[in-house]
Amino acid sequence: MPIRIPDALPAAEVLRKENIFVMDETRAIHQDIRPMEVVLLNLMPKKIDTENQILRLLANTPLQVNVKLLRIDHRESNNTPSSHLERFYRDFDDIKDQNFDGLIVTGAPLGQVPFDEVYYWDDVRNVIEWSRTHVTSTLFLCWAAQAALNYLYGLPKMTRGQKLSGVYEHRTLNRDNPLVRGFDDYFLAPLSRYADFDAGFIGEHTELQILADHPEAGVYLAASDDLRQIFVTGHPEYDFDTLDQEYQRDLKAGINPVLPENYYPQDDASQTPRARWRSHASLLYSNWINYCVYQITPYDLAKMPPKDEPQAKQLAG
Structure with missing residues (x-):
């Protein structure tokens, strides 16, 4: 929570210049508190694992957060019991008339599938559009970040020839943005994607602020100026063994995957990885x-605050 100090205390301005969050007494006195209402649109196959990963991170805050689980794919799941889905998940029609503080849209194993061939592509676009008027801030993860960049800014789907898999050291940029407050100059985060997020292309064709990148992997974190759309191109929620599970799965499937980079001790897949x-x-x-x-x-x-139109720049050609 923010530090609360008198309005006129000299430390207030000093701390603000150091990017320390300060709430003055005037604001604190008039601030009402209520739980944050957050929707999690879970597109990952192993939904229970993803729930655990993201809810763990949401719980690491002094604020009370109420979470609703949302699904848009009603096909039979091979990885999540139907009883779990029926008991805990809601359909979009159940919530579309409500407003929410936050929305998280997960990744999905669709890196090599064209958007118009995604089974629920129209549903994803409907949720993104709905979020602009019914959600204060939306966090798009991995594939969802690529999907949102396409829908909101018209950016084409860009796919790498070889999958990025591993733990990459990203550089923190634009430290005046509160989303990276407290970040180290460089930090590690897991990536598992075919999607290409070229920093130069995104910077040229959108007004997004790029907050973290990697020389090979491109943009890791970006945000709209009003912080209502946040794009994370990796999987910070992953458990220590999630990349290992994906690697072993692909080995068994005969895909011949690359060894996750900077992940196993001594690049030895027989050793236990560390988060x-x-x-x-x-x-x-x-x-x-x-x-x-x-x-x-x-x-x-x-x-709900009025929406700002995404600031897409004209695409060449």
Whole structure:
């Protein structure tokens, strides 16, 4: 939570210049508190694993967060019991008339599938459009980030010839943005994607602020100026063994996957990997909940802030 100090105390301005979050007494006195209402649109096959991973990060905040689980794919699942889906998940029609503080849209194993061939592509676009008027801030993860860049900014799907898999050291940029408050100069985060997020292309064709990148993997973290759309191109929520599970799965399927980079000790897949990105993941989600949701969202969700139009630049050709 923010530090609360008197309005006129000299430390207030000093701390603000150091990018320390300060709430003055005037604001604190008039601030009402209520739980944050967050929707999780879970597109991952192993839904229970993903629930555990993301809810763990959302729980690492002093704020009370109420989470609703959402699905748009009603085909029979090979990885999640139908009883679990029926009991805990809601359909979009059940919530579309409500407003929410936050929305998280997960990745999906669709990196090599054209958007118009995705079974639920129209549903994804409907949710993205709905979020612009019914959600204060939306966090798009991995494939969802690529999908949102396509829908909101018209960016074409860009696919790498070889999958990025491993733990990559990203560079923190634009430290005045509250989403990266407290980040180290460089931090580790897992990637598992075919999608290509070229920093130069995104910078040229959108008004998004790029907050973290990698020389080979491209953009890792970007945000709209109003913090209502956040794009994370990796999987900070992953458990220590998630990349290993994916690697072993692909080996058994005969795909001949590349060994996840910078992941196994001594690049030996027989050794147990270690999670070295948890502190970054926790800080990213805490910053999102605090600065992009809690500090912006109205107390009365019926008074959702008006949407800003995405600032897409003209694509060449």
